[in-house]
């Protein structure tokens with residue numbers, strides 16, 4: 001499933017490239033230097049921080065929410081105290097787009113994450129050109145040399161990589177490239193199984209000084225507390241926010 005999702009995202013990027021060649025998108029990215037320090041925004045604090053996700057649909061859950069105005073939702077997230085906004089830009093299964101990211105970027109002053117299946121430099125340039133400050137790199141989807149190359153490019157463009165892992169080996173691979181923001185996704189991206197204890201079992205292997213993010217399966221304030229007690233600096237939340245009153249849910253979660 002992960003390889004299908006990544007192949008689909010790369011094919012879609014290739015199609016966009018027909019109309020907007022690499023040199024154009026690269027020039028747009030270089031003309032738009034990142035101005036927000038995402039690392040600072042996510043740095044450890046006395047309270048857990050929240051990355052709030054704009055998520056319409058997903059392969060595991062189907063349609064979740066009809067989000068007609070992603071910018072309005074992002075403004076609510078900002079009002080509710082989120083530290084960053086994640087925007088799913090994959091179109092086939094998540095019903096997202098780069099246009100969503102651009103509209104969110106224009107609406108908030110928080111760091112914005114491009115959450116997608118990134119495997120090519122072109123997609124990184126697209127992210128910066130659209131105004132992203134953070135870019136997801138999924139270790140399981142990438143050869144180590146490609147992971148390192150994309151990680152370097154993201155840094156050169158002034159952005160921060162959220163390097164996502166799901167095993168001890170993947171945490172070691174993230175550490176090897178010097179990742180400063182490391183996520184542990186509770187969701188196995190091939191089977192969709194959720195394991196809320198995975199973060200706790202891997203957190204001790206994340207290098208000191210890296211921001212530790214627990215991703216997925218946050219449904220309640222108790223789940224946030226569970227991740228926090230296991231060492232999470234940040235939790236990334238999608239479904240629970242788009243299927244509820246986001247201000248109330250953020251308020252509940254931020255009490256942890």
Ligand SMILES: O=C(O)c1ccccc1NCC(=O)[C@H](O)[C@H](O)COP(=O)(O)O
Nearest residue numbers: 058059060189215216217218237238239
């Ligand atoms: O959400 C899915 O079904 C999914 C399937 C395959 C690859 C990625 C997937 N989701 C991306 C994410 O990691 C989540 O959107 C994110 O962590 C928030 O998760 P949740 O709070 O459980 O909606």
